[in-house]
Amino acid sequence: MVRAQLDAAARCPVSAVTWGEGIDTERLYELWGAEKSWRGWATIFDAGFAPEGVLAEMEGTYRDSIVIGFELPEAMKRIFSLLGIPFIDFSIHPVRFLQDIFFAVQTNDAAVFEAMLPDHAEPGAFYGPAGLLAATALKFRPDLRPSAETLVVGQTRIDRALVRGGRIVDLSDFAPALRKVVGDGGVTFKPHPYAHSDFGLLATGISLRAMNITHENVYALMVSEGLRQVVGVSSSVLVEAPYFGLEAHILYQSPFDIPGCRADAVPGQHLSIIDEWADADFWRRILAPLVPVTRPDGQRFRRPPNALRTSLRNFWGYNELTTDFQVKIARH
Numbered sequence: 001m002v003r004a005q006l007d008a009a010a011r012c013p014v015s016a017v018t019w020g021e022g023i024d025t026e027r028l029y030e031l032w033g034a035e036k037s038w039r040g041w042a043t044i045f046d047a048g049f050a051p052e053g054v055l056a057e058m059e060g061t062y063r064d065s066i067v068i069g070f071e072l073p074e075a076m077k078r079i080f081s082l083l084g085i086p087f088i089d090f091s092i093h094p095v096r097f098l099q100d101i102f103f104a105v106q107t108n109d110a111a112v113f114e115a116m117l118p119d120h121a122e123p124g125a126f127y128g129p130a131g132l133l134a135a136t137a138l139k140f141r142p143d144l145r146p147s148a149e150t151l152v153v154g155q156t157r158i159d160r161a162l163v164r165g166g167r168i169v170d171l172s173d174f175a176p177a178l179r180k181v182v183g184d185g186g187v188t189f190k191p192h193p194y195a196h197s198d199f200g201l202l203a204t205g206i207s208l209r210a211m212n213i214t215h216e217n218v219y220a221l222m223v224s225e226g227l228r229q230v231v232g233v234s235s236s237v238l239v240e241a242p243y244f245g246l247e248a249h250i251l252y253q254s255p256f257d258i259p260g261c262r263a264d265a266v267p268g269q270h271l272s273i274i275d276e277w278a279d280a281d282f283w284r285r286i287l288a289p290l291v292p293v294t295r296p297d298g299q300r301f302r303r304p305p306n307a308l309r310t311s312l313r314n315f316w317g318y319n320e321l322t323t324d325f326q327v328k329i330a331r332h
Contacts, residue, residue, distance in 0.1 A: 001311075002068065002277065009283035010291050012066075023061050028054060038158050043166040046074040059083050066290055071160060081108045086290055088112060093272055094236035094256055095243075096316055097219065098129045099305040103277055104256050104270035111289035113267040119282065120262050121272040130243035134223040136321050141220040147212040148186035149228040151221055151246075152178070153235045154199035155192050161234040161255040170200030171233060174251035178204050181231050181249045186210040188227075190218055192235075193317050199233075217320045222246060236316075278303065 006014050019025045026036060031053035034040035050058075058079050067080060067087040080087045086109040093104045102121075107113050152171070155162060162168050171178060189201055189211055201211070214221065218237055221227065222244040229247040232238050234254055241248040258272060259265035276282040278301040284293040309315050 002283070005278070005280040005283050006068065006287075008280040008297075009293050010287050011294060012291060017061075024057070028057060031057060038168075041073075042158075042163050042168050044073070044075055045160065045163045045166075047166065048075075048078070050075060050079055055079060055083070059085075066287065073160070074163075077106075077108065086112065088286070090277070091256070091270070092312075092314070094239035094254065094258075095126055095272070096236060097133045097240060097243075097318060098126070098274070100303060101308045101312070101314065102272070102274040104258060105273045105277070106268070106270045108268070109289065110267040112286050113265075113269075113271070115286040115289060116271050116273065117262055117265060119271070119273050119276045120259070120265065121274050122261050125274075126243055130240075133219055133321060134244060137217065137220040137223045140321050141216065141224070144216060144220055144224040146188040146214070146221060146224055146227050148188045148210075149226060150182050150185055150187045151227055151230045152182075152187045152189045152201060153192070153218070153230060153232040153237045154190065154195065154197065154201070155233060155235050156195040157197065157199075159234075162252075164252060169233065169252065171251070172200030172203035174233065175204040177251050178231060179206060181229070182206060182210075186212065187231075188212050188214055188221070190214055190216070190221060193218075217317050219244075219317065219321055275301075275303065 003014050003016070006012070015022055017023050029036050029040060031051055032044050033051070034043050058076075062080070062083070062085050065085060067085060069076075069087055069089040071091045072087065072089045077087060077089065086107065088105060088107045090103045090105055093102050105116060107116070154171075158168060162170070164173070187206060187210060189198070191197060191199065191213070202208075222230065222241060227246060229249060230238060230241040231249040231251065233252045234250060238248040238250045239254060239256070257269045259269050265271070280299065281296045284296055287293055306319075309318070
């Protein structure tokens with residue numbers, strides 16, 4: 001998505017690196033002694049050390065480069081920092097109820113961080129979109145009443161946000177903490193829309209009689225009457241919940257460290273970049289501390305709504321309210 005902008009901004013060769021293209025990924029797994037599976041991936045994803053052979057392979061591949069990544073593994077970011085290789089890593093932002101999804105961006109270069117800081121969207125920018133979506137959700141399901149004041153959210157079985165100590169966790173790994181939050185009340189469980197499983201809830205010791213499973217839209221649930229809190233391991237819904245007036249209990253940790261106001265931001269945190277990433281001038285500005293850049297051109301790319309959602313085919317239930325529901329209303 002940004003190859004042309006990078007070329008226009010810095011006039012440097014831009015190459016794409018994926019599994020087996022541009023780097024020998026299978027050899028990296030062998031050097032790490034990890035099986036080529038999701039289990040092997042989990043063991044190295046957040047590893048605190050790397051074998052010498054891995055370091056040599058990474059240095060040989062990325063020396064004299066600036067790495068623009070998409071959801072880089074934590075271990076890879078640590079290796080880049082150790083080797084003095086600058087990276088700018090993009091991840092889908094956990095706030096997903098705007099007109100389009102956008103990015104949480106992290107870098108290991110302090111000067112690049114400072115150059116991006118003016119583009120950071122502070123939390124106040126999200127209240128308007130949350131209110132608009134809440135109003136739509138109330139019309140979508142006006143009579144929705146969860147059976148309990150606690151909503152427990154599931155996640156996909158394999159997710160970078162679930163790696164802990166080299167393994168994938170679920171709700172069963174946090175059973176005592178979950179039971180403490182729930183107390184004597186019941187729970188409404190919302191499976192992830194892309195993974196219809198209990199996500200370890202049945203193994204937490206919560207009584208089956210106290211559970212109610214729902215496949216209702218998560219935003220409709222969060223604005224429904226009677227709900228007080230949302231609980232989960234590390235779901236993006238837990239970041240979104242406070243914008244709908246709910247308490248959020250994150251049992252593990254969010255994979256994001258996002259500052260509130262710009263004045264409190266410190267290098268290494270994730271910055272909320274909504275639109276600017278698509279402009280060559282953005283790249284001219286943030287790459288300037290690293291390489292010579294071309295002159296600004298003032299050109300802006302204004303995305304139509306849902307452009308990234310459609311491109312990445314990720315909606316997380318948002319389209320049920322903003323697309324399917326609006327089409328249904330129009331037909332009537």
